[in-house]
Amino acid sequence: MTDGQNANAVSGNTNASYYSGIGYIWQNRIGITSGSSTQRRDALDSRLTTLCANMKAQNIVIYTVRVEVNDANYQVLRNCASSPDKFYDVQSASQLNSVFNAIAGSIQNLRISH
Numbered sequence: 870m871t872d873g874q875n876a877n878a879v880s881g882n883t884n885a886s887y888y889s890g891i892g893y894i895w896q897n898r899i900g901i902t903s904g905s906s907t908q909r910r911d912a913l914d915s916r917l918t919t920l921c922a923n924m925k926a927q928n929i930v931i932y933t934v935r936v937e938v939n940d941a942n943y944q945v946l947r948n949c950a951s952s953p954d955k956f957y958d959v960q961s962a963s964q965l966n967s968v969f970n971a972i973a974g975s976i977q978n979l980r981i982s983h
Contacts, residue, residue: 870934873946875913879906914945921949932972934959 877894880886885903886894891913895902899912924931933946934957943958950956955975957968 870936871946872938873935873943874938875910875917875945876906877909877913879909917945917949925951930976931955932975933957934965934968934972936965937962 877889877891877899878887884893884895886909891898894904894909899909899916901908901912904912921931929951931949931951932955933950935943935946936959938958939960943956947953947956955972957971959965959968
């Protein structure tokens with residue numbers, strides 16, 4: 870569950886970014902040590918795409934939930950989901966209960982294959 874906005878803001882401070890879950894941009898945790906907001910988003914999107922592909926290769930079922938975003942940039946999260954029906958675009962927090970109930974019902978129907 871995320872807003873789907875892979876962002877690492879460019880900052881004028883000595884770290885060239887704000888501290889976040891990936892640290893500072895210069896720490897090279899997303900494969901680049903500087904760049905524009907677009908370049909940073911693209912690097913984050915690329916890492917998420919790789920992560921999702923690796924999880925799918927291990928037969929992990931992925932549900933993605935994008936919350937309260939009005940832009941059209943949802944392809945990375947939609948493609949991350951194991952199938953289109955496992956992607957949820959939630960426009961209001963009031964929808965979350967029904968979405969999580971749907972996911973819970975779907976999980977109950979999963980079959981473990983060995």
